[in-house]
Amino acid sequence: WVPIIWINEVADLLYVNDAFCNKLGYSREELLKMNISDYDVNYNPKLRRRHWEKMKHLRITVIERVFRKKDGSTFPVELTVNYLKSNDIEYEIVFVTDITVRKMAQEKLKQSEAQFRRIMERSFDVIFLIAADGTMEYISPSVQKIIDYKPEEMVGQHFLKFITAID
Secondary structure, three states: OOOEEEEOOOOEEEEEOHHHHHHHOOOHHHHOOOEHHHOEOOOOHHHHHHHHHHHHHHOEEEEEEEEEOOOOOEEEEEEEEEEEEEOOEEEEEEEEEEOHHHHHHHHHHHHHHHHHHHHHHHOOOOOEEEOOOOEEEEEOHHHHHOOOOOHHHHOOOEHHHHHHHHO
């Protein structure tokens, strides 16, 4: 089930489905007395008017936020926000996706890339990555010990340009 909420212009909740109730740990009755500021960690009420006017033009947008559950714990979410006007009533229908697993994977990837980069940067050997078209995508700093080029001067160039420089 996808957590869904309907929100009015002043950020009050008009509707919440069971999945949203379960996700935040509140009853429907509790949530329908709440405002976005009660569970959105970084919500800024001063920006609500600007957001609302922007949504009237965009009609749909995707944003990342952090929500707080009833027990006080927080989790990252991706919100697909849809602006609707029906019978002169304006509201946003918001589809909520918990992105905790995605954020953890992104953080692991970031750490892995940093570790990989540290290894590459500290290597005494020249290490390079070449794209299928021959363009150099990366070259380690140790290349400067062999030829009179800085790595940033070589990245983006075709590797054959530097073959004669090595001989």
